[in-house]
Amino acid sequence: MNLSDLAAKGAEPVGALLSLTLAPPADGEEPGAWEEAFITGIEAAGESYGLPLLGGDTIALPAGAPRVLGLTAIGRSINGVPSRSGGKPGDELWLVGAIGDAMAGLALLETDAEATGPLVDIYRRPVPQLAAGRALAPLAHAMMDVSDGLLLDADRLAGASGCSATIDLDSLPLSAAFRDARGVTRDARLFAATGGDDYALLAAISSERAQAVRQSLPSGTIFTRVGTLGSGEGLSLVAGGKPVELPETLGHEHRAT
Amino acid sequence: MNLSDLAAKGAEPVGALLSLTLAPPADGEEPGAWEEAFITGIEAAGESYGLPLLGGDTIALPAGAPRVLGLTAIGRSINGVPSRSGGKPGDELWLVGAIGDAMAGLALLETDAEATGPLVDIYRRPVPQLAAGRALAPLAHAMMDVSDGLLLDADRLAGASGCSATIDLDSLPLSAAFRDARGVTRDARLFAATGGDDYALLAAISSERAQAVRQSLPSGTIFTRVGTLGSGEGLSLVAGGKPVELPETLGHEHRAT
Numbered sequence: 001m002n003l004s005d006l007a008a009k010g011a012e013p014v015g016a017l018l019s020l021t022l023a024p025p026a027d028g029e030e031p032g033a034w035e036e037a038f039i040t041g042i043e044a045a046g047e048s049y050g051l052p053l054l055g056g057d058t059i060a061l062p063a064g065a066p067r068v069l070g071l072t073a074i075g076r077s078i079n080g081v082p083s084r085s086g087g088k089p090g091d092e093l094w095l096v097g098a099i100g101d102a103m104a105g106l107a108l109l110e111t112d113a114e115a116t117g118p119l120v121d122i123y124r125r126p127v128p129q130l131a132a133g134r135a136l137a138p139l140a141h142a143m144m145d146v147s148d149g150l151l152l153d154a155d156r157l158a159g160a161s162g163c164s165a166t167i168d169l170d171s172l173p174l175s176a177a178f179r180d181a182r183g184v185t186r187d188a189r190l191f192a193a194t195g196g197d198d199y200a201l202l203a204a205i206s207s208e209r210a211q212a213v214r215q216s217l218p219s220g221t222i223f224t225r226v227g228t229l230g231s232g233e234g235l236s237l238v239a240g241g242k243p244v245e246l247p248e249t250l251g252h253e254h255r256a257t
Numbered sequence: 258m259n260l261s262d263l264a265a266k267g268a269e270p271v272g273a274l275l276s277l278t279l280a281p282p283a284d285g286e287e288p289g290a291w292e293e294a295f296i297t298g299i300e301a302a303g304e305s306y307g308l309p310l311l312g313g314d315t316i317a318l319p320a321g322a323p324r325v326l327g328l329t330a331i332g333r334s335i336n337g338v339p340s341r342s343g344g345k346p347g348d349e350l351w352l353v354g355a356i357g358d359a360m361a362g363l364a365l366l367e368t369d370a371e372a373t374g375p376l377v378d379i380y381r382r383p384v385p386q387l388a389a390g391r392a393l394a395p396l397a398h399a400m401m402d403v404s405d406g407l408l409l410d411a412d413r414l415a416g417a418s419g420c421s422a423t424i425d426l427d428s429l430p431l432s433a434a435f436r437d438a439r440g441v442t443r444d445a446r447l448f449a450a451t452g453g454d455d456y457a458l459l460a461a462i463s464s465e466r467a468q469a470v471r472q473s474l475p476s477g478t479i480f481t482r483v484g485t486l487g488s489g490e491g492l493s494l495v496a497g498g499k500p501v502e503l504p505e506t507l508g509h510e511h512r513a514t
Binding site for chain 2: 059065
């Protein structure tokens with residue numbers, strides 16, 4: 001998640017600060033075993049993406065307290081930092097990466113906690129679009145990562161930009177694994193468009209520039225036009241060239257209890 | 258504490274990231290009252306020191322969970338970043354700021370929770386030595402802030418620098434309020450040298466350069482030579498030109514339970 005945030009700002013990773021709570025182990029738990037496994041995983045991920053653990057903080061809590069983990073990723077942007085608010089009417093909305101895989105993976109795990117396969121892998125280890133983010137940063141009018149569902153996040157980008165947005169359900173980039181697992185029905189497409197945890201990038205790009213942008217992306221990047229920004233406000237869906245009613249929930253809203 | 262860490266690296270404040278846990282209020286507690294007061298205080302402190310709240314994270318926890326707060330301060334160093342390890346034999350150890358006030362304030366509060374006055378103020382609202390830190394950064398061989406007690410932190414700086422350190426108890430910068438409250442006996446000086454929470458700066462500076470350094474500091478800065486680095490290792494104390502036995506505890510050691 002942190003690395004996807006950096007990608008959405010066109011930043012390259014510099015390092016991470018980790019804060020974590022330490023409490024006496026629960027009965028039967030080996031002291032420090034969880035923490036050791038966690039730090040090993042963080043270090044492996046950091047090594048993969050060039051995000052060394054630079055420091056942080058530890059906090060002692062009493063036994064039985066919940067664990068609280070905080071990771072701050074620091075990045076460096078060289079070619080400008082796109083906001084959510086720079087989109088303009090007439091811009092095209094492009095996605096880097098496929099959507100729906102993570103939620104399809106989670107659905108498999110909810111049916112069978114031992115499930116494996118590419119969808120489960122993507123749910124468990126999303127891949128941040130760092131190289132594409134850096135390439136897009138100087139060229140996109142607006143950019144963000146899609147973590148809470150394409151429809152919800154597109155609505156946020158359009159709202160911040162003072163535009164309306166239209167998403168074409170037929171255009172969604174669905175992976176082969178997703179199609180195998182869930183099909184390509186209207187419901188499957190809506191599932192993919194509202195599911196969240198995708199860590200794709202959503203960029204608003206002027207239509208004149210879109211093909212040039214494609215050339216600047218790393219080869220093999222999944223790069224798909226999924227809609228447009230317009231004047232006015234609000235989100236619309238189309239499929240087969242016709243309007244489609246919005247689903248009740250556009251994505252995953254975070255709420256503090 | 259965060260701002261003192263920036264001061265010790267010669268950095269100017271850029272902004273802060275705050276993570277905090279949110280849990281349902283305890284019985285009889287007004288929802289969000291504590292959080293609102295805390296954020297108001299953080300914002301006031303940030304405004305004083307040019308450290309705007311840039312972002313952060315919130316985490317929902319169940320009722321009864323302890324609050325966990327994490328603040329990351331981001332700073333910018335222009336003239337070099339002094340480490341703890343650059344001190345050299347023959348360097349003089351200089352302090353920016355007085356020591357002992359905060360612990361004297363805490364001692365007053367432990368006797369009378371309603372106590373007021375300058376020592377209590379300094380305990381509750383330590384002042385980070387930001388301007389002095391920026392001035393010293395390019396000139397000191399090594400620097401750190403004194404947060405756990407002068408003797409402990411001087412021992413750490415000397416150890417990191419591969420040197421021994423000698424501290425002269427007679428030289429300690431004690432404020433008028435401290436002298437009024439605790440006197441200037443050997444015990445009072447040891448109390449000040451081991452107390453912690455001072456947020457003074459400790460710098461190792463070549464003896465040829467010390468007077469020039471003084472000229473570069475903001476006028477009114479309390480700047481005191483408290484000792485020297487030597488070859489070898491370990492910490493020594495002197496008073497009246499004679500060796501003094503080290504106290505059992507050099508300062509406040511943090512231990513995770």
